[in-house]
Amino acid sequence: MPFIYRRRVQFYETDAQGIVHHSNYFRYFEEARGEFLRSKGFPYSKMRDMGLEVVLLNAYCEYKKPLFYDDVFEVHLNLEELSRFTFTFSYIVFKEDIAVAKANTKHCMVKNGKIVSIPKEVLEVLKD
Numbered sequence: 746m747p748f749i750y751r752r753r754v755q756f757y758e759t760d761a762q763g764i765v766h767h768s769n770y771f772r773y774f775e776e777a778r779g780e781f782l783r784s785k786g787f788p789y790s791k792m793r794d795m796g797l798e799v800v801l802l803n804a805y806c807e808y809k810k811p812l813f814y815d816d817v818f819e820v821h822l823n824l825e826e827l828s829r830f831t832f833t834f835s836y837i838v839f840k841e842d843i844a845v846a847k848a849n850t851k852h853c854m855v856k857n858g859k860i861v862s863i864p865k866e867v868l869e870v871l872k873d
Contacts, residue, residue, distance in 0.1 A: 747837075748784065748823035750777035754816045764811035770846055771804060774836050777820040778850075787870040795864070798855045802831065806848035816840055825849065827871055829862045 752773060760766040778799075782788055792799060810865055819839045826833040831853050838846040852869070853860050863871075 746821045748777070748781040750780050750820040750822065752776070752820070754812050754814055754818070754820060759814050762814055765816075767808060769807070769849065770806050770808070770838065774804075774822075774834075775837065777822045777836065778834060781822050782870070785786060785870045785873060787867065792854075792867070796856050797849050797861070797864070797867075799852050800819075800855045802851040802853055804848070804850045806846055808846050808863050810840070810843060810845040812838075812840060812845055818845070824871055826851075827863075827868070830854075830860060832863065832871055835867060 750773075754765055758765050758769045758772075779789060782792075789799065817840075821837045821839065823835045824832060825835045831851055833851045835847055836846075836848040836850075837844050838848075854863050855861065
């Protein structure tokens with residue numbers, strides 16, 4: 746079951762063509778990840794209090810249809826892969842029932858500038 750994040754396109758997110766600039770999709774994905782973790786009672790601030798940072802290793806997005814100013818859309822987030830050191834989320838952006846973008850991001854955790862294994866309490870949150 747995906748985590749669903751709902752949002753509305755703001756005017757400043759559009760480009761000269763009147764569509765959402767491609768870079769903003771990655772902001773939407775980051776917002777969805779943050780809300781997902783917050784909904785699990787484990788916001789980024791809690792990880793930072795533990796001395797941990799979530800680092801992006803790679804990101805991919807396939808754009809299928811544009812979003813426009815004032816469009817309401819949903820980001821459906823799923824945890825696709827989880828290992829000792831990395832985790833991968835997939836995203837599908839829907840406007841109404843139409844998929845307008847598909848993406849994934851791969852992450853690791855860093856403490857004191859070095860990659861660390863994902864702590865047990867974070868693994869439990871991600872698996873839940």
